Amino acid sequence: MALAHTILATLGDKSYSGYDLWKEFSQTTKYYWQASQQQIYRELGKLEKKGAIASEIIHQEGRPDKKLYRITEKGTEILKTWLLEPAEPMAIREELLVKVIAAKLVPKSVILQEIERHRQIHTQQLSVYKEIEQENFPDPTELSFEEKCCYLTLRCGIRCESSWITWCNDAIALLSEE
Amino acid sequence: MALAHTILATLGDKSYSGYDLWKEFSQTTKYYWQASQQQIYRELGKLEKKGAIASEIIHQEGRPDKKLYRITEKGTEILKTWLLEPAEPMAIREELLVKVIAAKLVPKSVILQEIERHRQIHTQQLSVYKEIEQENFPDPTELSFEEKCCYLTLRCGIRCESSWITWCNDAIALLSEE
DNA sequence: AGCTACATGTAACGAGTTACATGATTAT
DNA sequence: ATAATCATGTAACTCGTTACATGTAGCT
Numbered sequence: 001m002a003l004a005h006t007i008l009a010t011l012g013d014k015s016y017s018g019y020d021l022w023k024e025f026s027q028t029t030k031y032y033w034q035a036s037q038q039q040i041y042r043e044l045g046k047l048e049k050k051g052a053i054a055s056e057i058i059h060q061e062g063r064p065d066k067k068l069y070r071i072t073e074k075g076t077e078i079l080k081t082w083l084l085e086p087a088e089p090m091a092i093r094e095e096l097l098v099k100v101i102a103a104k105l106v107p108k109s110v111i112l113q114e115i116e117r118h119r120q121i122h123t124q125q126l127s128v129y130k131e132i133e134q135e136n137f138p139d140p141t142e143l144s145f146e147e148k149c150c151y152l153t154l155r156c157g158i159r160c161e162s163s164w165i166t167w168c169n170d171a172i173a174l175l176s177e178e
Numbered sequence: 179m180a181l182a183h184t185i186l187a188t189l190g191d192k193s194y195s196g197y198d199l200w201k202e203f204s205q206t207t208k209y210y211w212q213a214s215q216q217q218i219y220r221e222l223g224k225l226e227k228k229g230a231i232a233s234e235i236i237h238q239e240g241r242p243d244k245k246l247y248r249i250t251e252k253g254t255e256i257l258k259t260w261l262l263e264p265a266e267p268m269a270i271r272e273e274l275l276v277k278v279i280a281a282k283l284v285p286k287s288v289i290l291q292e293i294e295r296h297r298q299i300h301t302q303q304l305s306v307y308k309e310i311e312q313e314n315f316p317d318p319t320e321l322s323f324e325e326k327c328c329y330l331t332l333r334c335g336i337r338c339e340s341s342w343i344t345w346c347n348d349a350i351a352l353l354s355e356e
Numbered sequence: 357a358g359c360t361a362c363a364t365g366t367a368a369c370g371a372g373t374t375a376c377a378t379g380a381t382t383a384t
Numbered sequence: 385a386t387a388a389t390c391a392t393g394t395a396a397c398t399c400g401t402t403a404c405a406t407g408t409a410g411c412t
Binding site: 221 | 409
C-alpha cells in the first residue's frame with residue numbers, strides 16, 4: 001500500500017500532475033520507492049476516488065491540458081494514521097543472488113562477468129548520488145528537520161550502493177581463486 | 179520471473195515437496211528471494227504444466243501423502259538459458275524511507291522510535307547470520323565452488339544488515355540533534 | 357483440550373509489468 | 385523527417401498477499 005502513501009507524501013509539499021509525479025519518481029523518489037508511470041496514474045485514480053486527493057484541470061497553450069492534483073485533509077489524515085503504524089523491513093528479492101546459487105550450471109566466467117556488470121552499475125549510481133550529496137547537502141548539520149529527512153534517504157542510497165560494490169569485489173575475489 | 183528460477187535452482191540439488199521447499203525458503207532462501215507457501219504451490223503447478231519439473235506421489239504412513247518434485251532436462255535448459263541473460267539490480271521499495279520523507283507530519287519521537295525498532299530487527303537478523311557463518315563457513319578459502327556461491331549469498335545478507343544498522347545509527351544521531 | 361507440525365490446495369484481491377493507444381509541440 | 389518531451393490513459397497479464405478450506409499425528 002506504500003505507493004499510495006509515497007504519492008500522498010510527495011503531494012504534501014506542492015501540487016503535481018501525474019506526469020510531473022512520474023518525473024519526480026524517476027529522478028528522486030526511486031532511491032526508496034520505484035514506480036512506473038502506469039502505476040502512478042492508476043494510483044492517482046484510486047486516491048481521487050476515495051477523496052484523499054483532488055484534481056483541477058489546467059489549460060495550457062501549445063501543450064496538452066494537465067490535471068493538477070493536491071492532497072486533501074482526508075489524505076493528510078490517512079498519511080498520519082499510516083505513519084503511526086509500524087512498518088516491517090521489506091522483502092528481499094535479488095536476481096543476481098539467485099544466479100549465484102545456480103552458477104555451477106554455466107561456465108565460471110559467465111557469473112564473474114555478470115557480477116562485474118553489477119559492480120559497474122552500482123559504481124555509476126554511487127557517483128551520481130555523491131554528486132547530488134555534494135551539490136545539495138554540503139553541510140548536513142546545518143539542515144532543517146525536513147531537509148535532514150530528505151538527506152537521510154539519499155544517505156541510504158549511498159550506503160546501499162557502497163555495500164553492493166564491496167560485495168561484488170569480495171565475490172569476484174573469492175570466485176576467481178585457484 | 180525469478181521465483182520460478184529460484185525453485186528450479188533449488189530442485190537442482192535434490193527433490194523437494196512443496197512443503198519442504200517452503201521450509202527451505204523460510205530458512206535459507208529468504209536471504210535472497212522471499213516467497214510465501216501459496217506462491218510456491220502456485221509456481222510448482224505452473225512449472226509442472228510446462229514440463230520444467232515432474233512430480234511423484236509418495237505415500238507415507240501416519241502422515242499425509244506428499245508430491246515430490248524433481249527438475250527435468252527441460253527445466254535445466256530453462257535455468258541455463260536464464261543464467262546467460264543479464265539481470266538488472268532489483269527495484270528498491272522501502273517503507274521506512276517513505277515514512278522518513280513524511281516524518282514532519284508526526285512528532286519527531288514517532289519516527290525516531292520506528293528507526294530504533296528497525297535497528298533492533300536488523301541487529302537481531304545480523305546475529306543470526308553471523309552464527310550461521312561461524313557454524314557453516316569457518317574458513318571461506320577452503321570451500322568448493324558451490325559452497326563459495328552459497329556463502330556469498332549469506333555474505334550479502336550480512337552486508338545488507340550491517341549497512342542498515344549503520345544507517346539507523348546515523349539517522350538517529352542526525353535527527354536527535356539540537 | 358489445544359497447539360504445532362505435516363501436507364496440499366482454492367479464491368479473491370492488490371500490486372507491478374508490458375503493451376497498446378492518441379496526439380500536440382519542439383529540437384536536431 | 386524523426387526523435388524527444390509533454391500529457392493521459394486502457395487492457396491484459398503476472399506476481400505477491402491474505403483468507404479460507406481440510407485433515408492427521410504427536411505433544412503437553
